[in-house]
Amino acid sequence: MTSSDPITESLAWPRPDLLDDLDRLRRKAPLVHCITNAVVTNFTANVLLAVGASPAMVVTTEEVEEFVGIADALLINVGTITSSDAEAMLRAASAADRTNTPWVLDPVAVGVLAYRTAIVEKLAGFRPTVIRGNASEILALNGLSGGARGVDATVSSDEALPAAVELARSTKAVVALSGKVDYVTDGVDVISVEGGNEIMTKVTGTGCTLGALIAAFLPVTGSPLRAAAAASAIYASVGERAAWKAHGPGSFAVAFLDRLSTIGLQ
Amino acid sequence: MTSSDPITESLAWPRPDLLDDLDRLRRKAPLVHCITNAVVTNFTANVLLAVGASPAMVVTTEEVEEFVGIADALLINVGTITSSDAEAMLRAASAADRTNTPWVLDPVAVGVLAYRTAIVEKLAGFRPTVIRGNASEILALNGLSGGARGVDATVSSDEALPAAVELARSTKAVVALSGKVDYVTDGVDVISVEGGNEIMTKVTGTGCTLGALIAAFLPVTGSPLRAAAAASAIYASVGERAAWKAHGPGSFAVAFLDRLSTIGLQ
Amino acid sequence: MTSSDPITESLAWPRPDLLDDLDRLRRKAPLVHCITNAVVTNFTANVLLAVGASPAMVVTTEEVEEFVGIADALLINVGTITSSDAEAMLRAASAADRTNTPWVLDPVAVGVLAYRTAIVEKLAGFRPTVIRGNASEILALNGLSGGARGVDATVSSDEALPAAVELARSTKAVVALSGKVDYVTDGVDVISVEGGNEIMTKVTGTGCTLGALIAAFLPVTGSPLRAAAAASAIYASVGERAAWKAHGPGSFAVAFLDRLSTIGLQ
Numbered sequence: 001m002t003s004s005d006p007i008t009e010s011l012a013w014p015r016p017d018l019l020d021d022l023d024r025l026r027r028k029a030p031l032v033h034c035i036t037n038a039v040v041t042n043f044t045a046n047v048l049l050a051v052g053a054s055p056a057m058v059v060t061t062e063e064v065e066e067f068v069g070i071a072d073a074l075l076i077n078v079g080t081i082t083s084s085d086a087e088a089m090l091r092a093a094s095a096a097d098r099t100n101t102p103w104v105l106d107p108v109a110v111g112v113l114a115y116r117t118a119i120v121e122k123l124a125g126f127r128p129t130v131i132r133g134n135a136s137e138i139l140a141l142n143g144l145s146g147g148a149r150g151v152d153a154t155v156s157s158d159e160a161l162p163a164a165v166e167l168a169r170s171t172k173a174v175v176a177l178s179g180k181v182d183y184v185t186d187g188v189d190v191i192s193v194e195g196g197n198e199i200m201t202k203v204t205g206t207g208c209t210l211g212a213l214i215a216a217f218l219p220v221t222g223s224p225l226r227a228a229a230a231a232s233a234i235y236a237s238v239g240e241r242a243a244w245k246a247h248g249p250g251s252f253a254v255a256f257l258d259r260l261s262t263i264g265l266q
Numbered sequence: 267m268t269s270s271d272p273i274t275e276s277l278a279w280p281r282p283d284l285l286d287d288l289d290r291l292r293r294k295a296p297l298v299h300c301i302t303n304a305v306v307t308n309f310t311a312n313v314l315l316a317v318g319a320s321p322a323m324v325v326t327t328e329e330v331e332e333f334v335g336i337a338d339a340l341l342i343n344v345g346t347i348t349s350s351d352a353e354a355m356l357r358a359a360s361a362a363d364r365t366n367t368p369w370v371l372d373p374v375a376v377g378v379l380a381y382r383t384a385i386v387e388k389l390a391g392f393r394p395t396v397i398r399g400n401a402s403e404i405l406a407l408n409g410l411s412g413g414a415r416g417v418d419a420t421v422s423s424d425e426a427l428p429a430a431v432e433l434a435r436s437t438k439a440v441v442a443l444s445g446k447v448d449y450v451t452d453g454v455d456v457i458s459v460e461g462g463n464e465i466m467t468k469v470t471g472t473g474c475t476l477g478a479l480i481a482a483f484l485p486v487t488g489s490p491l492r493a494a495a496a497a498s499a500i501y502a503s504v505g506e507r508a509a510w511k512a513h514g515p516g517s518f519a520v521a522f523l524d525r526l527s528t529i530g531l532q
Numbered sequence: 533m534t535s536s537d538p539i540t541e542s543l544a545w546p547r548p549d550l551l552d553d554l555d556r557l558r559r560k561a562p563l564v565h566c567i568t569n570a571v572v573t574n575f576t577a578n579v580l581l582a583v584g585a586s587p588a589m590v591v592t593t594e595e596v597e598e599f600v601g602i603a604d605a606l607l608i609n610v611g612t613i614t615s616s617d618a619e620a621m622l623r624a625a626s627a628a629d630r631t632n633t634p635w636v637l638d639p640v641a642v643g644v645l646a647y648r649t650a651i652v653e654k655l656a657g658f659r660p661t662v663i664r665g666n667a668s669e670i671l672a673l674n675g676l677s678g679g680a681r682g683v684d685a686t687v688s689s690d691e692a693l694p695a696a697v698e699l700a701r702s703t704k705a706v707v708a709l710s711g712k713v714d715y716v717t718d719g720v721d722v723i724s725v726e727g728g729n730e731i732m733t734k735v736t737g738t739g740c741t742l743g744a745l746i747a748a749f750l751p752v753t754g755s756p757l758r759a760a761a762a763a764s765a766i767y768a769s770v771g772e773r774a775a776w777k778a779h780g781p782g783s784f785a786v787a788f789l790d791r792l793s794t795i796g797l798q
Contacts, residue, residue, distance in 0.1 A: 038304065038570065039577045039589050041346075045305045045470035050515050055470070057305050060348040062381035070378070080573075082592040082616065084348065112602070115594035202793060204577035204587070248790025249582050258514025261468060304570065307612075311571045311736035316781050321736070323571050326614040328647035336644070350614065524780025527734060 008189040011229050013237035014264070021230040022264045024220040026052035032215050033071035035059050035089055037079025037108065040205030043253070044075075047209040050260040051234075053216040061088045068095040072219040074103035075212050076123060078116050086119045093126035102129040102218035102227075105173075106211040111140025120144075124171060129224045131167065132176040132211040135160035142167040157181055165190065174224040176214060176232060178207050184228040191229045195236030197243035203253050210235050238263055274455040277495050279503035280530070287496040288530045290486040292318035298481050299337035301325050301355055303345025303374065306471030309519070310341075313475040316526040317500075319482040327354045334361040338485040340369035341478050342389060344382050352385045359392035368395040368484035368493075371439075372477040377406025386410075390437060395490045397433065398442040398477040401426035408433040423447055431456065440490040442480060442498060444473050450494040457495045461502030463509035469519050476501050504529055540721040543761050545769035546796070553762040554796045556752040558584035564747050565603035567591050567621055569611025569640065572737035575785070576607075579741040582792040583766075585748040593620045600627040604751040606635035607744050608655060610648050618651045625658035634661040634750035634759075637705075638743040643672025652676075656703060661756045663699065664708040664743040667692035674699040689713055697722065706756040708746060708764060710739050716760040723761045727768030729775035735785050742767050770795055 011018075031054045036044050041057060048055035058067040061084065068074055074096045076089050096103040105128035107120040121144050124131070133141065135155040142163040157179025164175040168187035177183040182193040200206040213235060217227035238259045245259075246252035277284075297320045302310050307323060314321035324333040327350065334340055340362045342355050362369040371394035373386040387410050390397070399407065401421040408429040423445025430441040434453035443449040448459040466472040479501060483493035504525045511525075512518035543550075563586045568576050573589060580587035590599040593616065600606055606628045608621050628635040637660035639652040653676050656663070665673065667687040674695040689711025696709040700719035709715040714725040732738040745767060749759035770791045777791075778784035 037589070038573050038591070039587075040574065041305050042308060042470060042574060046515060046519075049468045049470055055305075056375075057303070057346050058375075058379065059304070059346055060351075060381065062349060063347075063379045066379055066381075080589050080591055081595075083594060084350075084616075085592075109588075109590075113590065113595045113598055115592065115598075202581045204574060204581055246790075248793040249578060250786035250789030250793075253578075254516035254520055254786055257516030258512075261514040261516075307570050308572065308574060308736060312781060312785075315734045315736055321571075322641075323569070323612050324641075324645065325570070325612055326617075326647065328615060329613075329645045332645055332647075350616075520782035520786055523782030524778075527780040527782075 006190065007192045009191045011191050011193050011233045012195065013233045018230050018233055019264050021217060021221050021226070022234065025216060028072070028220050029054050030072035030216055030219045031056060031070065032212060033058060033067055033074045033092070034212060035064065035085065035092055036075060036077040036208060036212070039079060040208040043205045044209050044212045046257055047260065048212055048216055050257045051213060051216060055212070059085065059088055061091055064088045064092040065095040068092050068101050069099055071101060073215040074101055075106065075215040076103065077106035077108060077208055077211055078120060079108040079208065081116050081119060089119070090122060093123050093128070097126040102215070102224065104128065104130045104132055104211050104215045104218070106132050106208060107137050107141050108208070110137050111143065117144070128171070128173045129218055130174045130176055130214050130228050131171065132178065132214060132228070134178050134207065138167060138175060138177050139163045157183055161190070174228050176210075176228040178210065182232045182236065184225060184232055186225045189225060191225070193229065193232040193236050196239040199243050199246060199249060199252050200239050202249040206239070234263060272456065273458045275457045277457050277459050277499045278461065279499045284496050284499055285530050287483060287487050287492070288500060291482060294338075294486050295320050296338035296482055296485045297322060297336065298478060299324060299333055299340045299358070300478060301330065301351065301358055302341060302343040302474060302478070305345060306474040309471045310475050310478045312523055313526065314478055314482055316523045317479060317482060321478070325351065325354055327357055330354045330358040331361040334358050334367050335365055337367060339481040340367055341372065341481040342369065343372035343374060343474050343477055344386060345372075345374040345474060347382050347385060355385070356388060359389050359394070363392040368481070368490065370394065370396045370398055370477050370481045370484070372398050372474060373403050373407055374474070376403050377409065383410070394437070394439045395484055396440045396442055396480050396494050397437065398444065398480060398494070400444050400473065404433060404441060404443050405429045423449055427456070440494050442476070442494040444476065448498045448502065450491060450498055452491045455491060457491065459495065459498040459502050462505040465509050465512060465515060465518050466505050468515040472505070500529060538722065539724045541723045543723050543725050543765045544727065545765045550762050550765055551796050553749060553753050553758070554766065557748060560604075560752050561586050562604035562748055562751045563588060563602065564744060565590060565599055565606045565624070566744060567596065567617065567624055568607060568609040568740060568744070571611060572740040575737040576741050576744045578789055579792065580744055580748060582789045583745060583748060587744070591617065591620055593623055596620045596624040597627040600624050600633050601631055603633060605747040606633055607638065607747040608635065609638035609640060609740055609743060610652060611640040611740065613648050613651060621651070622654060625655050625660070629658040634747070634756065636660065636662045636664055636743050636747045636750070638664050638740060639669050639673050640740070642669050643675065649676070660703070660705045661750060662706045662708055662746050662760050663703065664710065664746060664760070666710050666739065670699060670707060670709050671695045689715055693722070706760050708742070708760040710742065714764045714768065716757060716764060718757045721757060723757065725761065725764040725768050728771040731775050731778060731781060731784050732771050734781040738771070766795060
């Protein structure tokens, strides 16, 4: 991190305002329209149900625009994109932009493969409310937006923070940068979230489902920055607690869903 | 429920005839051809394996007709339908109709989105053996069949029972209506099944996999009404027991598969 | 087994050379490109993460050739093949052949359905490094390659061993034949692996994910025969241990991932 990107706030569960956000989410049970990757479809639905949201995976070009009009929020994750997915994603993103439906873009592996990079660039043009990615993805996407180019899988979230701030400024999206420390920024404020556990890197979809959780918070918090920060803080806390209970990645995923369904209720 | 739809029978596990049905299923290990949604594919296969059936997900237009001729039963669930899925589903349903292969139609979100509603209407024309849905779906599908229109996500299975009876009469299918109380009807008799647990609404696919379980029972019971009722009663019992063991939706799904693999064996 | 296919070696965990293979895998964290079936996508990713590899499911025709050039190994599993999958698989296999990227072919249900049988025959032409299948699949594939025809779902791996040896000779691939006893052969040597547990047949994807594990070992062992044998031996050991902990197929899958993440580390 550079001195030009000061941490405005360091957020951690529990806090009264986070409890309020979570309580609002559970009372509203927002309908979250997910067009996500094939690896995490089931886990994403279960994460959203566990926290109290209503997931709906509607993915075909014939239906996505109609469903964006019904949903409270949209998630687009390009992890296992196919050409028919791409068409559906572009239509859904365009519909979200037109109807002011808040939406999250998760640009998995942008910058690594030419096809998805071109699709992500188009998707980013439909004004995502939040962009969520790891350091490599945020650096790559910022590069496409005219910032410094560079993709390094080993780069830390600290090192990618200036790119996240720059990307937030150029796209007007809130950027949620995942890593050992998570950062959330709207280009002005930077909120840091510590926590989570190393084991989360050994279970597929922990990043992808954080994107879904952010989408679920968008319709219930006052601001996208708040939504992304709340989701990240709750995710980190749930991950930490689940890790205590787990004997490995299998039991971690089970404990994660269990804990997510009760956090803030006891 | 109205007085014109009397409950003929109230079914609950354990009962000797249900034990017989389950035992027959385990000895036959019916091959269940599933064309189901992307969210529940894995869970559906595991539910069928746990109970003792043989799942096979064969989904491409080039193969579905050939495979319907091999399978003992077919499940079609339109949850995440795409246009290529739709073509495969129509071919499979048509083949099942021609070859008298028993099959279950799960019309997820029919009435909510125009595209799938049109496909479901065509699928219903291929004489499904059983139609399984929640109250909203049964009301919507009955509306398409000329009954009273109405879709209300908050409607109870009690309120939708007259529509279920009407739909069974007009389609000649057995209708399995899921809710706090499950109802199964062939348009004459109505069997009610109580049980299950609220937590089942927090795990994705509990309804969808009930459809698969009904399909597994179709080739081993004397009648579709019996198959749907047996599957519902076993499902409710397994759900209840699994809920005792669970600390949340993650451990519930694990306990559900464990229990399903041993119910009736001890 | 016939006397012309002597068992050269009987392999079981633990053994110092297997520990070395596993240690090398964990240090390298090979990037395994998976084009696999819809039922096991999530479980496959979690198995690869648990053992210490890096899974990536890149499946669209526009991206597979580019990604084969990046990946350390490739897995192609035709379980739920569609026509667009077929095109992607053929391009990926061809790219792997051109670039000498080691790859595993899992010909699920070859010989049962005409469409996939034709695709598998084409895929087999791109010189897979390893072919993994059950007895029926190996017999069917060997039949296509000019050996004796015959598909019998109830045939044992012992009975299919001569076909496995013949297939290895005609294709120059290592053949990994799964069953109560697993056999791995390059057409000259035959390595047998005992172990595992009956419950593995009640969880979807245990065979399919063995194919992924073999792919993960290909870039880190000296030979494909060694890679397939190491993966099979580790799989059998993990399956046995997980079965001790499990109360059914649900908790087995959880314990399997947990154990896979720690085997060899304590």
